[in-house]
Amino acid sequence: MAVRSWPRRPACRVWCGGGECRRPTTPPFTRRYEGSQVSTPCPDTPALAAAVVGGGCAGLTLAHRLAADQNGPVAVIDPGDPRPDHIWGYWDDGGEDLALARPFGEAAWRQWAVIDHGGKTVLTSNNFWYRAISSARFENYLRATMPAVRQMRGTVAAATRHAGGYRVALADGRELRAARVFDSRPPAPPAGVLLQHFAGWQVRMDQPVFDPHTAILMDFRVSQEAGVHFIYLLPFSAENALVESTVFSPQVQPASWYDDQIATYLAAHYPTAGVTISSREAGVIPLARLRPDGVFGTAVGMRAAALRASSGYAFSQIQRQIADLTVRGGGARPGCDAIEAWMDQVLLRVLRGAPARAPEIFTRAAAALDGDAFARFMRGYGDWPGRLRLMSGLPMGLFLAAALGGAGR
Numbered sequence: 001m002a003v004r005s006w007p008r009r010p011a012c013r014v015w016c017g018g019g020e021c022r023r024p025t026t027p028p029f030t031r032r033y034e035g036s037q038v039s040t041p042c043p044d045t046p047a048l049a050a051a052v053v054g055g056g057c058a059g060l061t062l063a064h065r066l067a068a069d070q071n072g073p074v075a076v077i078d079p080g081d082p083r084p085d086h087i088w089g090y091w092d093d094g095g096e097d098l099a100l101a102r103p104f105g106e107a108a109w110r111q112w113a114v115i116d117h118g119g120k121t122v123l124t125s126n127n128f129w130y131r132a133i134s135s136a137r138f139e140n141y142l143r144a145t146m147p148a149v150r151q152m153r154g155t156v157a158a159a160t161r162h163a164g165g166y167r168v169a170l171a172d173g174r175e176l177r178a179a180r181v182f183d184s185r186p187p188a189p190p191a192g193v194l195l196q197h198f199a200g201w202q203v204r205m206d207q208p209v210f211d212p213h214t215a216i217l218m219d220f221r222v223s224q225e226a227g228v229h230f231i232y233l234l235p236f237s238a239e240n241a242l243v244e245s246t247v248f249s250p251q252v253q254p255a256s257w258y259d260d261q262i263a264t265y266l267a268a269h270y271p272t273a274g275v276t277i278s279s280r281e282a283g284v285i286p287l288a289r290l291r292p293d294g295v296f297g298t299a300v301g302m303r304a305a306a307l308r309a310s311s312g313y314a315f316s317q318i319q320r321q322i323a324d325l326t327v328r329g330g331g332a333r334p335g336c337d338a339i340e341a342w343m344d345q346v347l348l349r350v351l352r353g354a355p356a357r358a359p360e361i362f363t364r365a366a367a368a369l370d371g372d373a374f375a376r377f378m379r380g381y382g383d384w385p386g387r388l389r390l391m392s393g394l395p396m397g398l399f400l401a402a403a404l405g406g407a408g409r
């Protein structure tokens, strides 16, 4: 097990208060223990087996899994800012890593497509599903099914090591002591970085216009004036879909711009159908290798490089990290290995230098692979045959120049 056993000592009422320390301001401190009438020295043992900084995707998944292991008290600390619902799309190979999320699928596809003006490349997989889940449903489930986990509102300001573990200082002056600390604060993106920015509508059409068997990962038949731009369309049924206008560029657009793009796309491709918008989502994801400036204990999630820099995918990578930490007892692996991280950087350089080539590049990448190889690469830690097929399918001169151009291009 990754988390060391909780020492079976009675809880300190005065100092620790069951995990949350409120230091008396005037010594000598009176220290009493439950079940004991005598004053005894307060053992400087952590009151928590684990403190998890940040209650997002990584923090909640980790806390849920740690609580299931019953290795001692766990707390999650998060400021509690609103987390608007959105869809997480990810490739699922049926493994244990994604078991927690699997029941929440809004829909799942064995086929996915990349479309440009030249046609449609459809990939079919035997071993992977592309799944979509609601972030709010998943996170609410995690929160509701870990009653033993202390869910605290607060901002962690520091975590310092001491003999028995960590002292975790909150911005409001509270202090916790924990044997282990996990840090899921998202790192700040570097200045000027390429962003993936998007807005989407969940729509209900008044006619069955969508192909519910094929998720459209990228449809480039849209304006390319604002950057690399495509429509991401997840058909939940023939009438219902998430339709998202997604751009790779350093500059986020006003909300009305994405609305116009989605409306124009739907009018162009489903001209006879009426559209009702049932919900909206939006987001910005930095497309970069994020390097944290410091870590409280062990980094997880985006702070532990879960993000695939070339695509903005991190969900399945986070679930794998947490399973590595809790089930397999290892460290939190990044979202991909060093070779794939380098390939991602080269692709991003190409997209910065030649954004107009993006439809051709992504179409050729899809055509070079079958569904399984594509999904393996997107999840990270793919195989060499898949990588070599991918590289050989791309415009060689462009990628070679970007690979040799080094950082900063």
Ligand SMILES: Cc1cc2nc3c(=O)[nH]c(=O)nc-3n(C[C@H](O)[C@H](O)[C@H](O)COP(=O)(O)OP(=O)(O)OC[C@H]3O[C@@H](n4cnc5c(N)ncnc54)[C@H](O)[C@@H]3O)c2cc1C
Pocket: 053, 054, 055, 056, 057, 058, 059, 077, 078, 079, 080, 081, 086, 087, 088, 089, 090, 154, 155, 156, 157, 184, 185, 186, 282, 283, 284, 285, 300, 301, 302, 303, 312, 313, 314, 315, 316, 318
């Ligand atoms: C809108 C959107 C859509 C996405 N869609 C996909 C998708 O389809 N597929 C995919 O694979 N990935 C997707 N991603 C990327 C990735 O999966 C998510 O960003 C994921 O939520 C990252 O999880 P995380 O736990 O690392 O960070 P977060 O979920 O951002 O959680 C970090 C938490 O830390 C808290 N925090 C910050 N500072 C402190 C502090 N000092 N003390 C305590 N708490 C603190 C924050 O309040 C936050 O709740 C999407 C991202 C966004 C934003």
